[in-house]
Amino acid sequence: MSKTGTAKDAFVISSIAAGILFGAPSLVEAGESSGHEEFKASFETQQIRYGHTGPFVSNVQEKLKTLTLYLASVDGNYGKQTENAVKQFQRLHHLKVDGIVGKQTQAKLTSFPLSTTVLKLGDKTEAVKTYQEQLSQLNYYQGQLDGIFGPQTLQAIKEYQQKNNLEATGELTITTQMHLKSNRNKKGKTLSSVKAKNTQTLEHQSSAITFAKTLVGTGYRWGGTTPAGFDCSGFINYVYKNSGLLVPRTVNEIWNFGIKVNKAGIGDLVFFQTYKPGPSHVGIYLGNGRFIHTSSSKGVSIGEMSNPYWNSRYLGAKRLPKG
Template identity: 40%
Template sequence: MFSVCGAESYRQGDQGQDVAAIQNQLGALGYDAGAADGDFGSSTANAVRAFQRDKGLEVDGILGEQTYRMLMGRDIPASRSDGSTSAVRRIVQTAMRYQGVPYAFGGTGPGGFDCSGYVRYVYAQAGVYLPRAADEQFEVGQSVSYSRLQPGDLVFFQTYAPGASHVGIYVGSGQFIHASTSNGVMVSSLDSGYWGPRYIGARKVL
């Protein structure tokens, strides 16, 4: 159950480059947040609690406005307080839940997916309905540059046919999750030897 109330926060279960920056800062200050992998897990939450305890803040393991400002030296990003944040979190967590589900040509899940069927299914769980095919999905929302990718954005590739013929969901830290023909639903790197040269753009649909 996710909610957005006033300013947003970072908490266990969140993922992305912002979380990696938080983990790096905790580590620099001597708090063991584990690897700076962009995955806000229990070790990161424990490090936040230790930081809060030392600073006399409420000890809840959540980076709200006050904890974030004391840790990072700046206000929490405005993007964290818009209404799409809880939907993004839900989409990323839903996407991760289907890792390992096999690829199925024409599959729309949840027992088997093709790439666009997987993306469409995940977004539908958050009440966002996308077209069926990758090239059609490439036409929705607004274009977003590689340098401004955020978790939940759709990333597109040109593989077997001209134009957008493969799609995945960006999850942060240069990684995306997708239904691959070889391994089913998996996380891959955007700049890998295979996917990097085939990347053609991204769309923000939230």
């Protein structure tokens, strides 16, 4: 066979292979392999790009649709919408942004699971802990790595989304998860901004305590939320509303809203179990073992944590998120 003949034959073979991969879905789909296996198999020798058609293009579209980057119909046609979705994926993962599903883009696409769950406030999973760790490394999250999606985690995610031009929902959307997993920027927020936020929080707590002390002597009233009479949670609600922070109405809701701390600090909320199981009484910690609260016998007053009644019923402390 001549050199010319060899080159010609190679071109014909290559054309047939490309036709099978991109232009003849029926030949590929005749096999027994799953869609994911077909997707991986197509990546062994081929690039998928604008103008291609076939089942492997559909697989790329399905993958990008799962990741909420491709919003059009899965039709197996590599058009502009598919190309733009691929480019967005490449930007998120610091890949060459050319809109071509080549070797590196292929490898990154296949590394993601076929389904991803949006994580949101109230979730308690190991996945949440993983993202807390990442946000902590980037200096967005300052709380405990406990896998609990609470207000502090939500705030950290919002700040991350805002800084990285993502939709600031406060939820760990699939796009946000992808962005966090591929983020190479370990600097995050500057130390000065963290200190500024902590200073702002301390000022907020000081303001709440100062105002709370002016209410000492106010009488008790079941369901009361004004100086005409408070119950314990109504008092907390009123005090922090005056300081610009809205908190839930009931003790249990406030307990779930707050961020757990190992040791109460000035301005933290302290919780007790009194007339029923679980948190049923709350006050504001003043430091030096004292807290301000509303009791049914004394109204708004200052109590001692060491008092046998309160000491035996103490459940723990929570910190209210700022803003």
